[in-house]
Amino acid sequence: MLRLPHLTLRRTTAAIAMTGAAVLIPAIALASPGRPAAADGRAAAAHGRVAAARCHTGAVTDWIGLPGDRTAGSTYYMLEISNTSRTTCSLFGFPGVSAVSAGGHQVGSTAGRASYLTERPLTLPPEATVHAVLQITDVSNFTAAACHPVNADGLRVFAPGAFSSRVIPFSFRGCAKRGPVYLHITTTVAGTGIPGQGN
Numbered sequence: 001m002l003r004l005p006h007l008t009l010r011r012t013t014a015a016i017a018m019t020g021a022a023v024l025i026p027a028i029a030l031a032s033p034g035r036p037a038a039a040d041g042r043a044a045a046a047h048g049r050v051a052a053a054r055c056h057t058g059a060v061t062d063w064i065g066l067p068g069d070r071t072a073g074s075t076y077y078m079l080e081i082s083n084t085s086r087t088t089c090s091l092f093g094f095p096g097v098s099a100v101s102a103g104g105h106q107v108g109s110t111a112g113r114a115s116y117l118t119e120r121p122l123t124l125p126p127e128a129t130v131h132a133v134l135q136i137t138d139v140s141n142f143t144a145a146a147c148h149p150v151n152a153d154g155l156r157v158f159a160p161g162a163f164s165s166r167v168i169p170f171s172f173r174g175c176a177k178r179g180p181v182y183l184h185i186t187t188t189v190a191g192t193g194i195p196g197q198g199n
Helices: 009-018
Strands: 022-026 060-071 074-083 089-091 096-100 122-124 129-137 149-158 166-175 183-185
Touching (some): 060 129, 096 166
Antiparallel strands (some): 089 122
16 A cells, blocks of 8 residues: 655645646535635634634535645545634534545545544634545556556545545546545644645
8 A cells, every 4th residue: 555655745736836826626515604604714623622613514614735745656636625604613633524426426436535634623603624644546546456446536524523524526546446536634733734825
């Protein structure tokens, strides 16, 4: 199994900046009514216990910062989670991520967890954004027999602690066969991770 390199967020975001990172691909069925999410990076790590209630799926919108940062064998993207409700809420830990087909069926294995960032509770006031780093491995790293390469049409995202998901339309090559882990995700951290977007 390929392992996510120990990149720092600064290195990752700097590489994205050089490619001219403009945004965004939002999730299908956007979150509850409220002001549009501003990618202003105002979410902060809480000190000690998080007082705000957990962010439910209807309170947040997931989106991808584009373009990605391509390296040998993988491309890295900023997976953003914005509070589009009018109420402060909190998140902690890893998003759940998997690839899906046009019909919404899962394509291959769910994303593995890359543990080089520390998990911290995050408080999101309205319009604040946090992010995680998503690695999509080039499926040519796997044998055709092990992978069964296919086109994926979206990313299904569960916000940390959520029991329902949203789908971000996003086309890329994935492995239809369960086994090869071609997606990896970090824990959520404060800010957008995109230069010039309030970080």
